[in-house]
Amino acid sequence: MKESAGARIFTVCNYLVLGVIGLITLFPLYYVFVVSFTDPHEYSERNGFILFPAEWSLAAYRYLFSTSAFLNAAGVSAFLATAGTALSLIVTSAIAFGLSRKRLRGRQFILVAIVLTLLFNPGFIPPYLVVRELGLINSVWSLIVPVLTSGWYVILMKSFFDNIPVELEEAAMIDGSTDIGTFFRIVLPLSAPALAAFGLFYAVGYWNTFFNAVLYINDYAKVPLQIVLRNMLVDSSTSTGGATAVEMVADQQIPTQTIKMAAVVISTLPILCVYPFLQKHFTKGVMLGSVKG
Incomplete structure (x- = not known):
């Protein structure tokens, strides 16, 4: 035409x-x-x-990688993005897989409880009290355990598992596989699109951890990269000793602004590098639960 x-x-x-x-x-x-x-x-x-x-x-990059504060923060963020994402995917997929099987006792009650967490926000005080009672204050695990899973992600992943034929699970059980073996050997390999999509969401969330670090972390050596970046952009602080970036680079004649920009690039680059490898799965995973037939 x-x-x-x-x-x-x-x-x-x-x-x-x-x-x-x-x-x-x-x-x-x-x-x-x-x-x-x-x-x-x-x-x-x-x-x-x-x-x-x-x-x-x-x-600017050589200076950043020569400072212990920045390297420690980058290491904490890398640990959160890797360990936190792996644990979150395991917990979320395990809960979703159990809820997708009708033989689970109390299935409806658990689903209602998960939906209620989406409707009612407890605020900041109850999670802080739980973290304190668990003895996780000033621990890196305080940035993982409170956000280990999401009710919304559980529901979306459950809708993905609903479309996996039960016959595959029954065939595995006939061959002598346990429920855990079936989950890891059959269900998870078939769930690559869902794992890629939610893995990217979790990784971005852990890498950008900020508010929970402000609440739970008091030791500057354990703060994630976003806290250090915030201090550099707002307070111009790049060390645990309280020295400002201007004071620390005065002898090296490196403008503070170039150091800030280099820190922003470093904090953004890892997620941008990961996305292309997950894109082929991500485009499928984002459509989870949109069509059922």
Whole structure:
């Protein structure tokens, strides 16, 4: 079919509008990236606003990776994103798989209890009291245990498990497999789209942990990367000793702004690198429960 003049004009305008929106969205990311790699002397001479540096430098990154506070925080965030995501996927999928099987006693009661957690928020005090009674205050596990699973994710994953034929489970049981063996050897391998989708959600949540760290962590050596980044952006603090970034880099002549931008790039890059590997599964997983037939 031949497009009319009005349709062509609409298509052109549509591309122009979307292009402008895309540039507006990507420019801050581009600026942060460019400033983080700009040579310190060039940044100082050009009064900070740089669209393309004449000389690239890794000075800001070398400085960040030479500070113990930043390396400790990066290690904590990496532990949260890996261990926390793995544990959350196991717990969420185990609960969802059990609820998807009608032979589970008290199944309806558990489902109602999970739905109630979505409708009523207990606030901040009850979770804090639970964490304190468990002795997890000032422990890295306090950033994992309270958010180990999500009622919403359990319900969505349950809808995925509902579509897995029960005959597969029955065939495995005839061959002598236990429920746990069937879960790990048959159900989880068939659930790659769901695991990829929720794994990405959990990983982003753990990597961006901030508020729970403010509540439960008092030792600066155990805070995640987002706390250090916040201190750098707001308080210009990059060490446990209270020295400011300006004081610490005065001898090295590294502008504080380039260090901040480098920290932002480092804190954002891991999730951006993981997403392409999960994309083929993620596009399927996000549609969980949308169609049943």
